[in-house]
Amino acid sequence: MRDIVDDLLRVWHSGRTGGLATVVRTVGSGPLSVGSAMLVDPNGGVYGSALGGSVESAVREAAVAAARTGRRAMHRFGVPAGESGGDAGGMIDVFAEPFSRRDFPEFPTVASEIASHRRVTVFTVVWNPDEDLIGQHLVTDKRHNTELVALPESDVFVSSFAPPPRLIIFGANAIASALNVQARLLGYRVTICDSRDDVAESEAFPGAEVVVDWPHRYLNSLSSEGEIDSSTAIVVLSNDPMFEIPLLTVALRLPEFGYLGATGTQASHNRRIADLRAGGFGEMTMARLHSPAGLDIGARTATEHAVAIAAELLATKSGRSVRIHPEQADVIHAERAFGAETSVAL
Structure with a gap:
């Protein structure tokens, strides 16, 4: 639902009724994950996760029927092998409900919490012997898995929206601009920090x-406020030891983070590692640092470097081992690709 919040709000504020279909359970090789949602607005516009093929048409019709009739109901759709991406096919259970001010009066609260990067969880009754209870929503800030829960006399779908993962970029330059675009497409909340107010705009x-x-100082303050966790990614775009080494010293002492990368040439990497060793960091600690940051994809422009860093970030997040020996990575960070851009004074 997160990806269609603005569309849902537009329908809610219009005072009209749309149809909302949510995947609450999958079996086999289903094309969508639990929690994926599709909105059909009052004009017939479709927003949200696309399944493709016959299943998408069936889910759309269920949402349209819910909007037209006001009926809330569970639907089960078989997913043919060719449409599921697997050989065996699959099945999805979908809850279809009308969506409007009257049907979901609490929705602006949900949208506000998501926009404010706060945790919010929505409990929806998707089956009950008393039909008047089906479609009832409860909104809380409690942590919960997104799943279908079977209770003695009800089935309840729990849709939990955690704050998005955070990417903190140190250095306001062309790579930061391109990486900001890449990261936000991947669902990251992006912060860019630079000590120069004339470039940090x-x-x-x-x-x-x-x-x-x-x-x-900024990273220290975030850490002391509990803002750094295992989902946080940190990218350092400065090669000036005056700024980089104090920053990496703070970062490597953090108890947890999701990714830590520092860009630069092979010479910058060698100097960086020597400085960190001189500061007392051992090999196990420095193994937490991706240096030079980014996969070896032959990147030369700022946008290509951003893609390389984003790809490495995703690989790290998924537990894939993709690092190459630093001496083999010099082409990624060749000085001629950026000139003065690579050595950024923060």
């Missing part, structure tokens, strides 16, 4: 939070 980084502060 919000207009240059649409959709990102821009902070003017000393990098190591």
